[in-house]
Amino acid sequence: MVTEFAFPQLLRTIVLVAISAWASLLSHKCISNFNDGARPVFPELMEGRMTRPEFAVVVTGMGVGWVMAGFNQWLGTGLIACHLILIATDCIGAWSPNQYVALGLGAAYGLLCAYGTQAIAAVFNGLPYNFLNDLTNITTPVLPIFCMYPAIAIAGQFGAKKGIISAVITAIVYIVCTIVGSVKIGAISVALYPYTFAMLAGMVCLVVYAVGASKNSEAIETTEEEENLFTKNAQRIKSNWVYLCVQGALNALGIKILAQAYQPIILASAITSGDMNIFYLAMIGVIFAFIPLIVSTALATGVYQAVGLTAVMLGGAMVPDSVWFLAPVVGFAIEFIEIQLLGLLGTALSKFPELTKCGDHIRDAMISCTTLALTIGAFMAGNAIWGAVGLMTVGGFYTINEVTGQRIPKSAIGPLAAVAVGLLYNLAILLHLVTLG
Amino acid sequence: MKIECCGLTSTQTKQIIDKEFADKVETLVDPDMVAARKVKAGEVDYYLGSCMTGGGGSLATAIMVLGYGNCLVVSKQGKCPSDKEVRHMVYNGNHKAFGYVKTHTEQIVPALVRALTDKAEGKPE
Numbered sequence: 001m002v003t004e005f006a007f008p009q010l011l012r013t014i015v016l017v018a019i020s021a022w023a024s025l026l027s028h029k030c031i032s033n034f035n036d037g038a039r040p041v042f043p044e045l046m047e048g049r050m051t052r053p054e055f056a057v058v059v060t061g062m063g064v065g066w067v068m069a070g071f072n073q074w075l076g077t078g079l080i081a082c083h084l085i086l087i088a089t090d091c092i093g094a095w096s097p098n099q100y101v102a103l104g105l106g107a108a109y110g111l112l113c114a115y116g117t118q119a120i121a122a123v124f125n126g127l128p129y130n131f132l133n134d135l136t137n138i139t140t141p142v143l144p145i146f147c148m149y150p151a152i153a154i155a156g157q158f159g160a161k162k163g164i165i166s167a168v169i170t171a172i173v174y175i176v177c178t179i180v181g182s183v184k185i186g187a188i189s190v191a192l193y194p195y196t197f198a199m200l201a202g203m204v205c206l207v208v209y210a211v212g213a214s215k216n217s218e219a220i221e222t223t224e225e226e227e228n229l230f231t232k233n234a235q236r237i238k239s240n241w242v243y244l245c246v247q248g249a250l251n252a253l254g255i256k257i258l259a260q261a262y263q264p265i266i267l268a269s270a271i272t273s274g275d276m277n278i279f280y281l282a283m284i285g286v287i288f289a290f291i292p293l294i295v296s297t298a299l300a301t302g303v304y305q306a307v308g309l310t311a312v313m314l315g316g317a318m319v320p321d322s323v324w325f326l327a328p329v330v331g332f333a334i335e336f337i338e339i340q341l342l343g344l345l346g347t348a349l350s351k352f353p354e355l356t357k358c359g360d361h362i363r364d365a366m367i368s369c370t371t372l373a374l375t376i377g378a379f380m381a382g383n384a385i386w387g388a389v390g391l392m393t394v395g396g397f398y399t400i401n402e403v404t405g406q407r408i409p410k411s412a413i414g415p416l417a418a419v420a421v422g423l424l425y426n427l428a429i430l431l432h433l434v435t436l437g
Numbered sequence: 438m439k440i441e442c443c444g445l446t447s448t449q450t451k452q453i454i455d456k457e458f459a460d461k462v463e464t465l466v467d468p469d470m471v472a473a474r475k476v477k478a479g480e481v482d483y484y485l486g487s488c489m490t491g492g493g494g495s496l497a498t499a500i501m502v503l504g505y506g507n508c509l510v511v512s513k514q515g516k517c518p519s520d521k522e523v524r525h526m527v528y529n530g531n532h533k534a535f536g537y538v539k540t541h542t543e544q545i546v547p548a549l550v551r552a553l554t555d556k557a558e559g560k561p562e
């Protein structure tokens with residue numbers, strides 16, 4: 001869990017408010033939105049097949065689960081996730097009757113998130129037993145399990161055998177790196193961060209298998225009608241470049257100063273482990289995995305993704321601390337290049353449709369790994385707070401949720417249960433059922 | 438009946454259908470862009486897709502190719518419908534593509550495919 005921030009609270013709040021207000025405006029104007037699944041619904045509004053309230057209901061229905069997931073990510077990491085902000089701004093923009101309302105409500109929501117999370121943290125800090133430290137356990141298993149994601153993706157797409165081989169390679173690379181520690185090339189000593197190199201090894205395996213598979217894939221024949229639609233939509237996105245590049249700039253600044261976080265679970269683990277390389281490397285996988293989904297939905301609708309192809313998040317995070325103020329420039333430039341490349345990426349995707357399947361398997365593997373890690377982490381946190389009672393509580397929450405139709409998302413139930421353990425433990429202290437040692 | 442298994446849990450979806458409906462359903466696992474076009478062309482009957490929320494990435498390509506009206510969100514995060522509810526949805530609509538939450542795959546797919554095959558055979562709801 002990240003508790004120390006290099007940049008002052010006020011600055012982070014201002015940037016968060018700006019991100020939130022701008023994203024609401026762009027969602028309202030159908031220029032960009034964050035929820036890739038809701039994007040295909042935008043043309044229904046733009047072309048008049050749906051009224052704004054009808055449209056807003058659909059967008060909100062698709063977003064609720066994600067906002068909850070975003071809040072949950074904050075509980076485990078202390079970082080305000082994009083999902084908490086940008087999914088909500090999709091909905092705010094959708095409901096807003098005009099652009100001023102969109103801006104105003106978006107800004108208000110940004111403020112609410114910044115101060116709301118602070119207020120909750122303050123309440124936790126004021127309890128007799130502050131369990132925020134114990135909650136850090138939630139992210140402990142993240143890196144070890146997450147660096148296996150390429151192997152999981154390989155298993156999903158190319159079968160168990162290749163998956164196991166890749167998993168073994170990943171594990172061996174990890175062990176070798178921990179033993180060797182660092183290599184000296186001339187006068188420079190290069191530290192071999194085990195998780196980073198293990199994940200890199202897995203990603204290399206993935207690329208090798210994927211390249212092999214894409215040779216056999218057939219190109220999709222797009223009809224002239226589709227071609228025209230894609231060209232028209234690419235043109236619409238390009239014509240909105242000023243709005244979008246400002247959004248890219250804000251996002252890059254946001255992640256640099258941690259006003260908001262993308263992939264917060266990995267980011268928080270990277271920050272606490274002191275090795276940001278693992279986050280950069282993970283982001284390369286994320287960008288690759290999301291390109292098919294984002295490019296195809298953007299070209300089909302003319303609505304872009306609020307974080308672009310997510311490359312602004314990598315670019316922004318990589319800006320050195322000493323020149324942090326350059327992050328918006330980097331974000332602006334990356335977003336501009338992306339927009340120009342959209343048409344080209346679309347053509348590439350129809351030539352190699354296998355890549356979209358790769359993207360699906362990678363995203364599935366990443367989600368499976370983080371869900372498992374958060375669940376195990378929640379058990380560890382429960383145990384750290386209140387031993388057997390903690391384990392019992394988290395286990396109870398988890399299985400009851402499973403058998404009653406997963407009313408709370410699988411990735412959220414564990415961490416929420418861990419927080420419940422913390423609150424119950426404090427209640428027990430107040431009732432003198434347990435005494436603090 | 439031919440069904441395209443897409444989305445995040447395409448492999449798992451295919452395995453479930455192949456195990457339980459081997460005699461009635463032929464499964465395919467094409468990339469979503471290909472799959473949705475095959476459904477549109479009538480080569481394949483249905484498109485099944487999963488994602489994190491049920492209504493998101495699972496149906497994005499299907500909505501874009503088949504149109505919003507042909508797609509149905511079967512399960513959402515926080516609400517996994519019962520077999521009976523799934524059956525009711527299938528019988529009360531005429532959708533070509535179905536989206537569900539990836540962690541609901543085990544519960545939704547058997548109920549959904551059973552409803553689709555029964556409906557095709559003219560069995561009552």
